[in-house]
Each structure stands twice: as structure tokens, then as C-alpha cells.
Amino acid sequence: MIPMTHAQTQPATPVIPLPPRAAHLTTLTGATLTLATTFLAWTWTTTFPGNLTINGYPGGLQTITLTGATLTLLYATTALAPPRLQRLLAPAGTTPPTLLLALGTFAATWYTLAAITLDLGGLVNLEPGGYAAGAASLLTLTGALALPNTAPTTTETTRRTPWQRLRHSLTPGPPPPPPRTLPTWAETLTIAAAFALGLLLLTYGIDTDYGELFTGYLILTATGLAALHRAGLTTRLNHLTTKHRTTTLTAAFTAAACFPLTQTNDTYTNLATSILVFATVALGLNVVVGLAGLLDLGYVAFLGVGAYTAALVSGSPESALHARFPFWAAVLTGIAASLLFGILIGAPTLRLRGDYLAIVTLGFGEIFRITMTNLNGKTGPDITNGAMGIPNIPELNILGFNFGTTHHLLGIPIGRFGNYYLLMLLATLTVVLVFRRATDSRTGRAWIAIREDETAATAMGINAFRLKLLAFALGAALAGLAGTIHAHVITTATPDQYQFAGTVPPNSAFLLAAVILGGMGTITGPLLGAALLYLIPSKLDFMQDYQLLLFGLALILLMRFRPEGLVVDRRKQLEFHEPETPTAKAPTP
Known part of the structure; x- marks a missing residue:
């Protein structure tokens, strides 16, 4: 015994x-x-x-x-x-x-x-x-x-x-013990109720x-x-959302689309639109950092490439090109320009690893900002108006729908930022679908293998350089998509918006902190991390001057107590929290 x-x-x-x-x-x-x-x-x-x-x-x-x-x-x-x-x-x-x-x-x-x-x-x-x-x-x-x-x-x-x-x-x-199996309609209602509650909770926080x-x-x-x-309730909810992934995605974006209907003016809708822009860019960075394991410290430059491209071809009177593309063409041009820059930067640098790659990408981000400042007609060609940027980007007009005017839905007025919020939500849905399909694909599994051990992945026949370049280019294209819409939301593109670190996002430090805080390799993690990191300084004015200090403190505490991030990736959780095997005590004679 x-x-x-x-x-x-x-x-x-x-x-x-x-x-x-x-x-x-x-x-x-x-x-x-x-x-x-x-x-x-x-x-x-x-x-x-x-x-x-x-x-x-x-x-x-x-x-x-x-x-x-x-x-x-x-x-x-x-x-x-x-x-x-x-x-x-x-x-x-x-x-x-x-x-x-x-x-x-x-x-x-x-x-x-x-x-x-x-x-x-x-x-x-x-x-x-x-x-x-x-x-x-x-x-x-x-x-x-x-x-x-x-x-x-x-x-x-x-x-x-x-x-x-x-x-x-x-x-x-x-x-917790496994729950009793419910009918499909009951599980669907549970998921819908959870997202409705989340919408109310988020709306209350934004409206404070x-x-x-x-x-x-x-x-x-x-x-x-x-x-x-x-x-144990969130564990059971996770089981339901994993079981009904399509229903979960539909419920999540339906709840998000209802947010403008809860607002009476554009004050907080503008804040929600900015959160959605930076959350989408963070999800694009998650392809590079979370899946492929490439430390990119200049990722915000690709957002700037998309924004400047949209500003040049969207009909701004200050544009040097004097071109007026329709929105779909401007979006494709911004994506193509960011994709091209991703390939041009990644091709000669992705043979580096670790800190060396981080330093090179950091340099690219600073070179982009300085170049945009110098293209002012004095120190370089007159293309970007230098530090003044490209202002007066016209409002979007898609199929007769003017995004700059107020429209009514179910008797509820939706203003300018509400219109751009819904447009940005469609872009976010596109990025989420791309990320989800890439993660579940053969390429996504190869990215994860490279992230875990590039030497072992190469020994197993994976072309690491080609796949890393593909991840770099895909992440750049997703950032370019968000950048084209962001330029129309703020109606200007200036170099000081795209820095490595600063008191006002977007910047590369903000995006990287959002990915790490939320949870690398997950879909909801970067969205949640970007929302928290943008919302908290916006609501607490005294924190804006100490943003970088607080980012660093938050990352230190996170690495100490929850290194896998707020949203848990199963593989990361097993890596950082190995199950404890209790040692058997010797029987007493």
C-alpha cells in the first residue's frame, strides 16, 4: 500500500x-x-x-x-x-x-x-x-x-x-470537467451572447x-x-469557439459592426477607428514575428509606404503625381508598393538572424522616414513635400457612397468616422481571413517550424530563405492595405507619423509590444494588445508622456508572469509552462 x-x-x-x-x-x-x-x-x-x-x-x-x-x-x-x-x-x-x-x-x-x-x-x-x-x-x-x-x-x-x-x-x-453536450442552436446562442456581452463591456470602456x-x-x-x-467559464467558451470557428468569426464581426450604432457622435467612433487600424497592422506584424519568428523593428515603414502611395494617387491637390485613382485601384497600388518594398528589403537581409536582422529592419524604418522628409524639392526631388507631408486627401466615394457625410441606418446617424470604421472593419476581416488561412496551410506550418528551430527546419528540406521572404512580403502587403485606409481617415501623410518609437502611435515599438502583449501566433491576441495599448494612454492623459516606460514595464511583468501573452497559444503555453510531474515519496518502512 x-x-x-x-x-x-x-x-x-x-x-x-x-x-x-x-x-x-x-x-x-x-x-x-x-x-x-x-x-x-x-x-x-x-x-x-x-x-x-x-x-x-x-x-x-x-x-x-x-x-x-x-x-x-x-x-x-x-x-x-x-x-x-x-x-x-x-x-x-x-x-x-x-x-x-x-x-x-x-x-x-x-x-x-x-x-x-x-x-x-x-x-x-x-x-x-x-x-x-x-x-x-x-x-x-x-x-x-x-x-x-x-x-x-x-x-x-x-x-x-x-x-x-x-x-x-x-x-x-x-x-473543468467536460460540459454536457448542448444542441447546436444553444451553443450558437452562447457564442452570440458572449460577443454581445463583450461589445457592451468594450463600449462602456471607450465611452468613459x-x-x-x-x-x-x-x-x-x-x-x-x-x-x-x-x-472555468472561459475554458468552456474556448471549446465552443474552437468547435464553431465560422460561427465565432461571424459573431465577432457582427458585434464589432454594431459598435457605431451604440454611439451618438463621432468622438469615440474616431477612437475606435484608430484602434482598429493599429490592431490590423499589429495582426500583419504577427505574420512576420508570431508565425515566422522574424524580429522586425521597422514594420511601421510598410504602413507608411501604403499611406504615402494612397496620398499620391488619390487626388490630393498637394500630390506631385496629380493622379486620381478609384479607391480599389489606390488600395491595390498601396498593397503592391508595400509588397515590392518588402521584397526589396527582405531579399538581401533575410539571410541574417536574430539581433542582426532586427538592427537592419530598424535601419530601414529610419531610412524610410528620413527619405520621406528629404523628398521636399530642396534636398531631393519634390515628391512628398518633406516634413509638411501630403495633406487634403479627398474623402472616399465608393459607388456614390460618400464617406465624408453622415448617413442613417435604422434611424441612427453614422458620421464620417463611423463610415471609415465599417470600411476598416472589412479590411480587418480580410487580414484575419488571410492570417487564418496562412496559419492552417502548409506554408504556415513551415513558418512555425522555422520559428521554433530554423536549422532543424532547413535540415528537413524546408527552404527557409524563400519562406521567410514570403512572410516578410505578406506582412508588408497587409500593412500597406491598412495604410491606404489610414491615409484617407486622417486625410494626410507626414513622415513623423512613422517612427520607431514615439508618444503617439503608430510606431514600431507600439506594434511589437501589441503583438507580444496580446500573444504571438494568435488572431485575437494582437487585436486585444493593440486595443489596450492604444486605449489606455488615450483615456489616461498623464500616461502619454511615460508611454515607452510603461510599455517596457508591462513587457517585463508579462515575461515574468505570463510569457505566452494575454491570449494563449497552445504551443507557447506548453513551451513556457511545462507540466509539473510530482515525484513519488519513498514509502516509510
Whole structure:
């Protein structure tokens, strides 16, 4: 008979020594009180944004605390519910998601109290409701830390510090049991509901009016998504999306197309259009970096080639060519020009590897910017107007549809940026389909083999140089496609828009950080990474001057705690997180 180890014979003891029933009661009581305090005034003056002075009506950051407390109460109650309901809402266990939601509610609440204190000048500006909210959220977190683990593993220790408990909640746990097979229509409705919820969540974040509300939104969203992952719901959703890939792609782009219908003006639609442009370019860079493993530090130059080509042939009065191509011809010209530059740059340089290739591509990006500046009629031919660029690019007019005027759909006005948003969405769909087909093809598998070990791939008969050049050219063409539309959106093309690093995207550092942060080799990863990296500095003005510093800090933390990126590629996850094989303990005589 094999004796059981100490970790297997004794259950994990929470860091706060409370009986399980008392821990659940404390969590439930704290979450209920936190929810109730959102209906009280937290400050006495409307100077703080959001108007937190009204009793009986939550406003501003109080709605963030209200949402977090409601979700915490839901999962704390689920732990006491019948097993069938637990398997539905938390198939991987209720304790980690409850703890993460309690942590998010606590962080959002105390951040609000700290912001009121700092913005208004002292604790005297807090009303009793604010103090009650801080105490109730602390009580909720205390009870959550004392909850017993509902998903036991063989690696539990007998006692955990608060940091170990929180880190355990963030660490991926055992996979949830397989769900019951649902009818096809039910799985389709589940996928549609998930993307509809994602649209509402993204719309709320983009529509936030001030930085404090956006910060609270980020805090609760990050902890809430982590809680859903630890509950096992995102794992089950991933299984459904993998099973119904076409349905998932259709639902995703249908939800994205509905975004302009949720806006009443172009203020936030302009922001969403810029996010979509840079997310599309990041997905094109993902072909080069994520699939083929080529470190390209000058990729933004291909975006500039497409933009300048479109500016020269689209009828701008400042264009040296004085040409007016239809849109489809301008797009094809921009793609062809970027493709040609990709081949010309890649042919002599792709025999290099690693840091040498990175330095050469960095040099190409700087040469492109300097060349566009010097083609001003003084230091070179008069083609690009130098630093002034090519302004006054006319609005698109496709089959009589003028993108510069407001149109109505279902009685809802869609302005200029809404029109270009939908056009850019079609370009994004094209890039996604190209990336998906390339990944699943024989060429895509060869790219992945080159990325993992070029020497071994060459020994197996793969023509590494030809395939790397193909990846470089394809990535350049996709960037050129986005560049042609981007030039019409901003109606100008100037050299300072296409740098390696800068405070305003697009730049190569921004695009590379988006790919690494989101997850190399995935479709949704670069889209998510670009959205986060563009949206956060846009909403938090103080971060714009420290953008590069924060990019570097985010990458350091990501490499330490989640090197595979936010969106997990299965191959990368197995590479960075090798499964631990517990060693058998010698039997005691």
C-alpha cells in the first residue's frame, strides 16, 4: 500500500483561521454591505466627477463597486448552492473567482476613496457612505481569503500567506470537467451572447468620460476576466469557439459592426477607428514575428509606404503625381508598393538572424522616414513635400457612397468616422481571413517550424530563405492595405507619423509590444494588445508622456508572469509552462 503524502492527507488551511461557514457568512455579509453602500453618498461635493453625492442612486465609480459586489455575492452564494448550479457557474471551483472578484471590488472601492481624497484635498471630503464602503469591501476580502478551496489539487500546502493565496487564484487551475453536450442552436446562442456581452463591456470602456472612471473600469474588468477564467467559464467558451470557428468569426464581426450604432457622435467612433487600424497592422506584424519568428523593428515603414502611395494617387491637390485613382485601384497600388518594398528589403537581409536582422529592419524604418522628409524639392526631388507631408486627401466615394457625410441606418446617424470604421472593419476581416488561412496551410506550418528551430527546419528540406521572404512580403502587403485606409481617415501623410518609437502611435515599438502583449501566433491576441495599448494612454492623459516606460514595464511583468501573452497559444503555453510531474515519496518502512 502506497502511503499518501502530507499534502494529500491534510487539506489546505486558509491564511485567516475561520471555519468554512463563518468564512462564507463573512463574505456574503461584506458583499451585501458593499452593495448597499453604493446607494449612499461618498462625498459632499460634485467637484469630483461622477456626482457621488446622491443618496439612493449610484453614480460614476459607485457603479463599478456595485457591479463588483454583485458578482462577488453571486459567486459566494454559488458556493452554497446545489452542485448542479455550481457546475454551471463555476465548473472549476468557486473560491478562486470569489477571491478575485472580492479583490477587484476592494481595489476599485479604495481607489475611488483615494482619488476623492487626493483630488479634493483630504479625508474630510469623504461622507460616512465612503467610509462604510471601504470597511465593507475590506470585510468582503477578509472573508474571501478565509474561504476553503473548492478545487483541491495534490500540490496544496497546509498554510498559505495572503500573497500565496492570491497568486494561487491567478495561477491556472485544473481543467473543468467536460460540459454536457448542448444542441447546436444553444451553443450558437452562447457564442452570440458572449460577443454581445463583450461589445457592451468594450463600449462602456471607450465611452468613459474621465480617467478615474476608466481606471476603476480597468481594475474590475481585469479581475473579473481573471475570475471567469479561474471559474472555468472561459475554458468552456474556448471549446465552443474552437468547435464553431465560422460561427465565432461571424459573431465577432457582427458585434464589432454594431459598435457605431451604440454611439451618438463621432468622438469615440474616431477612437475606435484608430484602434482598429493599429490592431490590423499589429495582426500583419504577427505574420512576420508570431508565425515566422522574424524580429522586425521597422514594420511601421510598410504602413507608411501604403499611406504615402494612397496620398499620391488619390487626388490630393498637394500630390506631385496629380493622379486620381478609384479607391480599389489606390488600395491595390498601396498593397503592391508595400509588397515590392518588402521584397526589396527582405531579399538581401533575410539571410541574417536574430539581433542582426532586427538592427537592419530598424535601419530601414529610419531610412524610410528620413527619405520621406528629404523628398521636399530642396534636398531631393519634390515628391512628398518633406516634413509638411501630403495633406487634403479627398474623402472616399465608393459607388456614390460618400464617406465624408453622415448617413442613417435604422434611424441612427453614422458620421464620417463611423463610415471609415465599417470600411476598416472589412479590411480587418480580410487580414484575419488571410492570417487564418496562412496559419492552417502548409506554408504556415513551415513558418512555425522555422520559428521554433530554423536549422532543424532547413535540415528537413524546408527552404527557409524563400519562406521567410514570403512572410516578410505578406506582412508588408497587409500593412500597406491598412495604410491606404489610414491615409484617407486622417486625410494626410507626414513622415513623423512613422517612427520607431514615439508618444503617439503608430510606431514600431507600439506594434511589437501589441503583438507580444496580446500573444504571438494568435488572431485575437494582437487585436486585444493593440486595443489596450492604444486605449489606455488615450483615456489616461498623464500616461502619454511615460508611454515607452510603461510599455517596457508591462513587457517585463508579462515575461515574468505570463510569457505566452494575454491570449494563449497552445504551443507557447506548453513551451513556457511545462507540466509539473510530482515525484513519488519513498514509502516509510
